Amino acid sequence: MDAYVARQPIFNRQKKIYGYELLYRNAEAKYVQGIDGDEATATLLGNSFLNIGIDTLIGGKKSFINFTQNLLLNKAPLLLPSGETVVEILENVDPTPELIAACREISSKGYTIALDDFVYKPELEPLIETADILKFDFRLSSPDEISAYLKQIEQRDTLHLLAEKVETQQEFELAKEMGFNYFQGFFFCKPELIRSRQISGAQLNLLQLMAAVNQPGFNFDDLERLITPDVGLSYKLLRYINSAFFAKAQEIVSIQQALVYMGESEIRRFVSLIAMSNLGQGKPDELIRISCIRGKFCELLATAASTPASPAELFTLGMFSLLDAILDQPMAQIMRDLPLGKNIKDALVNRKGELLGYLGLMEFYEKGLWPLVHRVTKALQLPMAKLPAIYREACEWANTFTEND
Numbered sequence: 578m579d580a581y582v583a584r585q586p587i588f589n590r591q592k593k594i595y596g597y598e599l600l601y602r603n604a605e606a607k608y609v610q611g612i613d614g615d616e617a618t619a620t621l622l623g624n625s626f627l628n629i630g631i632d633t634l635i636g637g638k639k640s641f642i643n644f645t646q647n648l649l650l651n652k653a654p655l656l657l658p659s660g661e662t663v664v665e666i667l668e669n670v671d672p673t674p675e676l677i678a679a680c681r682e683i684s685s686k687g688y689t690i691a692l693d694d695f696v697y698k699p700e701l702e703p704l705i706e707t708a709d710i711l712k713f714d715f716r717l718s719s720p721d722e723i724s725a726y727l728k729q730i731e732q733r734d735t736l737h738l739l740a741e742k743v744e745t746q747q748e749f750e751l752a753k754e755m756g757f758n759y760f761q762g763f764f765f766c767k768p769e770l771i772r773s774r775q776i777s778g779a780q781l782n783l784l785q786l787m788a789a790v791n792q793p794g795f796n797f798d799d800l801e802r803l804i805t806p807d808v809g810l811s812y813k814l815l816r817y818i819n820s821a822f823f824a825k826a827q828e829i830v831s832i833q834q835a836l837v838y839m840g841e842s843e844i845r846r847f848v849s850l851i852a853m854s855n856l857g858q859g860k861p862d863e864l865i866r867i868s869c870i871r872g873k874f875c876e877l878l879a880t881a882a883s884t885p886a887s888p889a890e891l892f893t894l895g896m897f898s899l900l901d902a903i904l905d906q907p908m909a910q911i912m913r914d915l916p917l918g919k920n921i922k923d924a925l926v927n928r929k930g931e932l933l934g935y936l937g938l939m940e941f942y943e944k945g946l947w948p949l950v951h952r953v954t955k956a957l958q959l960p961m962a963k964l965p966a967i968y969r970e971a972c973e974w975a976n977t978f979t980e981n982d
Contacts, residue, residue, distance in 0.1 A: 584634050587761045592861040596639025600945030639663050646670045649679050668694040677703045697726040712739045721799035725892045765861050767903045773923055783852040788915045790848045791893045819976045850974050857903050869975035871895035877967045883958040886959050894921050
């Protein structure tokens with residue numbers, strides 16, 4: 578049975594990745610609310626840990642997974658690796674003596690316990706004593722309400738706070754001031770425009786290189802001479818071409834070999850990735866990783882679409898979609914001096930045009946907004962059943978380039 582599994586990043590106070598919450602929708606659930614929670618989690622586990630491969634999704638970080646009352650009573654989390662699994666106890670569980678005993682046993686085995694969408698109630702005290710993380714929904718509870726809840730909880734060094742649905746930099750800073758340790762939401766995808774930074778000459782050169790290399794007819798003859806003297810760039814290229822993503826009979830050891838083997842399309846992608854990494858210095862690594870996933874995801878959508886779409890154009894659309902957050906500048910200002918097509922600029926700047934559906938589909942998928950995913954997929958005449966494999970390949974491709982950078 579197919580399933581749609583997306584992930585949402587969870588950061589620490591330094592905006593480094595702590596883990597990912599895995600979001601699930603069963604392909605047979607018709608994208609409506611009310612799917613049986615036991616079935617949802619069971620299928621998520623099957624797809625994440627068996628079919629997809631959990632490391633593709635979380636890359637050695639923590640995986641936050643929701644568990645229902647029945648699954649907790651049956652101690653289903655014990656089937657998973659304790660070091661990587663955060664057991665999220667849903668807000669609608671009934672804290673019966675049997676449930677509390679099961680959670681204590683799971684905790685004693687080394688699993689991290691999190692209480693999801695936390696709202697303080699006296700009857701939750703035994704679970705609070707067992708928990709390692711309390712998750713507060715910033716859309717569900719106001720800062721004043723959260724502060725009031727925290728005053729009723731006995732503080733201890735082993736109890737950490739996670740702010741969920743943090744959507745702006747201001748909310749991130751507020752949550753830090755309130756003592757939160759972890760942060761979930763798409764605040765890191767928003768530009769910090771208060772800095773009033775200007776795009777530097779070096780950044781503009783990288784942007785123009787990215788735009789130019791993705792144009793038809795770009796001359797690659799000089800690429801070898803540009804890459805070979807740069808030790809860091811040469812290392813990244815050889816590591817990339819010798820990764821598991823490419824199937825080769827023997828190792829490639831020279832820049833010339835790598836360029837010949839990769840071909841024009843893959844060279845375009847590699848140059849774009851290198852430029853994006855340099856542009857993103859000082860920003861969360863996850864911002865570059867998501868840009869990579871978006872680029873590959875959109876490119877693969879072109880190959881699956883019934884209607885004509887350019888893979889190179891859609892790759893550029895996805896890769897450039899977070900440039901405003903990377904450069905802390907309005908997208909319109911960034912696009913102004915770049916030699917990109919009208920379709921890309923319309924989608925990124927004005928949120929309109931024939932490419933917007935592809936960008937929207939990627940954004941909806943990464944947020945787990947499954948009804949919207951279904952609606953846009955239908956409008957684009959895309960086969961819904963192919964989306965899980967496309968997302969998995971995009972994650973694998975992004976991991977190949979960004980891991981251990």
